[in-house]
Amino acid sequence: xxxxxxxxxxxxxxxxxxxxxxxxxxxxxxxxxxxxxxxxxxxxxxxxxxxxxxxxxxxxxxxxxxxxxxxxxxxxxxxxxxxxxxxxxxxxxxxxxxxxxxxxxxxxxxxxxxxxxxxxxxxxxxxxxxxxxxxxxxxxxxxxxxxxxxxxxxxxxxxxxx
Amino acid sequence: xxxxxxxxxxxxxxxxxxxxxxxxxxxxxxxxxxxxxxxxxxxxxxxxxxxxxxxxxxxxxxxxxxxxxxxxxxxxxxxxxxxxxxxxxxxxxxxxxxxxxxxxxxxxxxxxxxxxxxxxxxxxxxxxxxxxxxxxxxxxxxxxxxxxxxxxxxxxxxxxxxxxxxxxxxxxxxxxxxxxxxxxxxxxxxxxxxxxxxxxxxxxxxxxxxxxxxxxxxxxxxxxxxxxxxxxxxxxxxxxxxxxxxxxxxxxxxxxxxxxxxxxxxxxxxxxx
Numbered sequence: 043x044x045x046x047x048x049x050x051x052x053x054x055x056x057x058x059x060x061x062x063x064x065x066x067x068x069x070x071x072x073x074x075x076x077x078x079x080x081x082x083x084x085x086x087x088x089x090x091x092x093x094x095x096x097x098x099x100x101x102x103x104x105x106x107x108x109x110x111x112x113x114x115x116x117x118x119x120x121x122x123x124x125x126x127x128x129x130x131x132x133x134x135x136x137x138x139x140x141x142x143x144x145x146x147x148x149x150x151x152x153x154x155x156x157x158x159x160x161x162x163x164x165x166x167x168x169x170x171x172x173x174x175x176x177x178x179x180x181x182x183x184x185x186x187x188x189x190x191x192x193x194x195x196x197x198x199x200x201x202x203x204x
Numbered sequence: 205x206x207x208x209x210x211x212x213x214x215x216x217x218x219x220x221x222x223x224x225x226x227x228x229x230x231x232x233x234x235x236x237x238x239x240x241x242x243x244x245x246x247x248x249x250x251x252x253x254x255x256x257x258x259x260x261x262x263x264x265x266x267x268x269x270x271x272x273x274x275x276x277x278x279x280x281x282x283x284x285x286x287x288x289x290x291x292x293x294x295x296x297x298x299x300x301x302x303x304x305x306x307x308x309x310x311x312x313x314x315x316x317x318x319x320x321x322x323x324x325x326x327x328x329x330x331x332x333x334x335x336x337x338x339x340x341x342x343x344x345x346x347x348x349x350x351x352x353x354x355x356x357x358x359x360x361x362x363x364x365x366x367x368x369x370x371x372x373x374x375x376x377x378x379x380x381x382x383x384x385x386x387x388x389x390x391x392x393x394x395x396x397x398x399x400x401x402x403x404x405x406x407x408x409x410x411x412x413x414x415x416x417x418x419x420x421x422x423x424x425x426x427x428x429x430x431x432x433x434x435x436x437x438x439x440x441x442x443x444x445x446x447x448x449x450x451x452x453x454x455x456x457x458x459x460x461x462x463x464x465x466x467x468x469x470x471x472x473x474x475x476x477x
Contacts, residue, residue: 064264067257069337070272071466072279077340098221101228109235113253116342117374117381119239119246123232172388173342174409 051201052095056103059087063107067114075186082156082186086194088126089155092133093140093148094202104130116173121166125159149195156187251376258336258347258379326441329473330354335379339465344387344407346370348471351378359439362471367445367462368392368433369471385446386411386465394446394459395434401425402434405446405459414447414459424457425449431459441476 065080088107092100108123115122133155140148160183168175238246262269280287332350339345350356352375362369362382370384371392383390386407395402401423408415425431429449435442451458 061264064261065268067261067336067338068265068268069340070268071337072272072275073268074340076268081341098225101225105228105232108232109249110253110257112239113250114257115338117250117345117383119235119249121342124236127229127232167342171342174388176409176411179341 051204052091052097054201055087055091055095055198059084059091059103059107062087063111067111078182079186079190082160082183083190083194085156085159086152086187086191087198089129089133089152089159090195090198092130093137093152096134096137101127101130116167116171118171120170121163124166125162128162129155129159149191152195153187153191156191157184160184160187247374250374254347254374254376254379254381262336325443325477326474327477329356329360329475331470331472332380333470334468339384339386339411343389344370344384344411344465345373346382346384346468346471348380348382349378350473351376351380353377356380356473360473360475361433361440361444362473363444364463364468364471366464367447368440369463369465369468371439372473382471384465385414385461385463391417392440392446393434393437394431395436396425397430397432401429402436403457405431408458412460413450414461416457416459419455419457422455424452424455427452435476441474 062080062084066077066084069077084107088104104126105123108126109119111122112119140151143151160180164173164175164180167173235246330350332348332354334346335349336347337345338347348362356372356375358372358375360372362371368385370382370387370390372380373383374381384407385392385405388407388409391404391406393402394405402420403416404418405414405416427449431446431449433440433442433444433446445462447459447461449457450460
């Protein structure tokens, strides 16, 4: 019982988020793909948290990470902040309808959210801040998402069952 | 039969949740609204992200930094023999040039005296090291370890030994951001060395080249023309090397910068004298 109280996966997920955020915003020329991988896994972790460990405080988390991702990667606030908050809002609204779905279908939905969040960030940055929608970068991020999605979800499910 | 009225009441915790979420959304829209204008609060947030977030995340990414440095060192070690040969040849070549340069320098001095000309118009403010890069996905920005304390101001030119690197933005006490010339939002006024063509250029879609966004009198330059800053916008000093024209298309020209943006370790912040 004591160990159950001590172990809280949410804390681990938040530590993972912070670690991934730190790597994503520090670009190392020699390890370009590590940055991109961390950026994608951050999104997967955030969507996963919103699905399985939803708490209203996640809005605050999304707000803080959104602001700093925007300020560090774009120098203006909007794309990440808006995407994270709208993502949380949509998940909160449709969560009741998803509760009866099997885990496989939920995984597809998580992937769909990952895809749309990255797309939304890039499209907002291109519309509002004149950053070209780099299709190659977008495909790279989606490809990384496809490769890492299943191992990450598997790892998270193991983390949940600890 | 009397009607029964159900009055919905919110518990205090639910009320708190609703207020917090609404407040966050309200704050988000305020921040988005003011994000493009330089208001005090946005600037403060940028300073925090520049100074504190960088320091905290740097600690977490120490292992990554270590691996990155190791891979660079291994690469350099592999190329050591080749580089040694190249350097030996270059020394031989430079020795010939040195003799010529000494002759030219003394000639130059005499001619300058005759013309009553002044030396170059640059004043070095600070040489700073690049401490963080964020030029992968969206903006092309690097962080340097110099700030207001070192005499830096907004919109100062950053150069290195090869030419124009970018300009300072978002300064804090000890750190500053440099918006690289390859960023699509970085517009600089340039001219050809021959003073024939004046234009504005910005970062292109590929993130490597610079593309013209405006050409004065719609005069097109030639491939191979050298591009330098014109100094007409009063932001950058004039005659800083930018790049070479490599491609012409309909009403546009593409410039390949002289600076290798993958290998920037130090930059010099300069202004006009």
